[in-house]
Amino acid sequence: MNIKNSNLIVLISTVLLVVGFIISIVNTMVLVSPTEHIEGSWKEISWEYEKSENANFDKKISNAIKTEICKELIIHEAEVWNFLSGGNLELTSDTNNETLSWTMKGRGNILELSHKTNKIEHYNIQVLNNDKMVLYFSTDIQAKGIVKMTFEKIKEDNYAQKI
């Protein structure tokens, strides 16, 4: 490869990198961030083990085990999670209402929830889009494993009607 070609490759690479960086910055300003995606109300759809130390373990989590797992967590048993823009999270169920604080870490892949008692929990955001959210967390209850929580976004109109 001659010097002229090498110079051209260096120039093109540098231009691509700089353009890529500019596009990245613009994207972060224009595209919907995970923070904006998560705001609103989410309904719990399912709880199941994503991975378990026991291969023969049933992946579906029963209500009894869910109750037991929730005793260890600050999220307790909630059916609807309402993420407010100010950083508050309202957890509502038929029997209980609770308010927590939420924030995101990393590149928006970690959901941090904190309780008034200063207890903090982290959930891995596996999927987050306009309709669906999937959270993972590790648990030691029953069989050590990763729990997968799936949520469905409650559209504003439906939620207003429901209320």
Added chain:
Amino acid sequence: MLRKFSNSRTLKDNIQLGSLSAFSAGMVNVTSLIIFFAFTSNVTGHYAILAEEISKGNWYQASVVFAWIFMFFIGNFVSNIIIINYNQKNSYAAHSAPLIIEIICLLAVGYYGHFHYRETLSETEIMVATMLFAMGIQNGLTASISNFSVKTTHLTGLTTDVGILTAMFTKKKYRQNKQLRSKFNVLLAIAASYLAGGIVAGVIYYEAKFLVFFAVSAVIGFIILYEYYKLKVTKYIRVKRTSKLRKVLLETT
């Protein structure tokens, strides 16, 4: 450890520079992992994450990760632009300037984190970017002035080298090779310092939170001041010797 460039460096220079800068890199990386859930002293994982986010169609996250990788690249670029342009004029200043920029970045993160951080995602992204820039500066500096034998934030390559050298040392002729033994010592010193830095930062963080960045800055500041001190001492000894020699010459004539 900062004044000498490339091939004129001794084993001691490389161990000192490697250990201290790896210690600070370990501190920064562990702290950022605890606070922000993101690595800041290496970008290998970020390349994998970038590919993953693109394949998932998560363009926002992909853009953030690309910007982080770019900041590490720019850090390396900036430190080497300074070295290339000013090394001939004043090697100590040329090698210290990137470290001063690194200190400014880390102090900014420490100050903002301690007094103003509201734990929003955009703040997290900017602070991670700042730390990646700082680590890029440090890695670019150490790699460049040590003729690529010291890379304080690149432990994948380091572990590979340790594995290769360990295999080579099963043969007597390689065990007796002084150069290989020296390289092995530098690598072990870097790995141990990186780990030690991470542990120390972890302990400090749970007590002092963001103030840990002031401790990292103090370690880097020590590198600059130690070199300045050595420079002054060397100059003083040289002046003393010259005046003594002059005195002897005058007496004999």
